[in-house]
Amino acid sequence: MxxxxxxxxxxxxxxxxxxxxxxxxxxxxxxxxxxxxxxxxxxxxxxxxxxxxxxxxxxxxxxxxxxxxxxxxxxxxxxNRGLPLKPGATELLAARLRPMAIVTSSRRAEAHHKLGVAGIADAFHHVVVVEDVEAPKPAPDPYLLAAQKLRVDPARCLVFEDSETGAEAAFRAGCRVVQVPDVVPSEGRWAHHLARDLLEGARMAGLAV
Structure with missing residues (x-):
């Protein structure tokens, strides 16, 4: 799928x-x-x-x-005191269900530092950061670039986002969007699936985790 x-x-x-x-x-x-x-x-x-x-x-x-x-x-x-993962992240990343990439509005050094502190850097084939695009989220460019780097059709990409800004970017890129709101509540305007956590979102999208 x-x-x-x-x-x-x-x-x-x-x-x-x-x-x-x-x-x-x-x-x-x-x-x-x-x-x-x-x-x-x-x-x-x-x-x-x-x-x-x-x-x-x-x-x-x-x-x-x-x-x-x-x-x-x-x-x-x-x-630097420690960076906890969101609920379900460990299980979803460990499943290695498909090639995976990070698409973030963080700068390169900051993004890689956080991935290293969290201990999840090795899970991803690519990391797309804000320096990689001219138009950041909510423009679709970051997600289009990630799909290009992975050599896949954006329509065949499943995206996990927490914010309205990110969900809009992924939706406009033509991806399937799972939104798991974090500190800001959402009605899921730009999401195909609105979930309480990553695992619930994965299952809603049809992934067997």
């Missing part, structure tokens, strides 16, 4: 979104611009450039050259 399985990374396979949110909120507050969880939810799944524009629109006086290093330092400190 599928020739490849493509995964978002943060919030889908590894439990980083809550760490990023708490580190981000702390950084905003230290600079005198406290933000709400709702504001942080709007940044989930966005690449850094897009997130930067959203932050500038909401807080034009905020010095982002101070914000991002502070935010990143706090986040990496949490990641």
């Amino acid at each position: 599928f020739d490849a399985i493509l995964f978002d990374l943060d919030g889908t396979l590894v439990d980083t979104e809550s760490l990023a949110m708490s580190a981000g909120m702390a950084a905003f507050a230290r600079l005198g611009f406290p933000v709400s969880e709702q504001f942080m939810h709007g940044l989930v799944g966005r690449d850094m450039a897009t997130a930067g524009r959203m932050i500038a629109s909401a807080h034009p006086a905020l010095d982002q050259t101070a914000l991002h290093p502070m935010w990143n330092q706090g986040f990496l400190a949490e990641v």
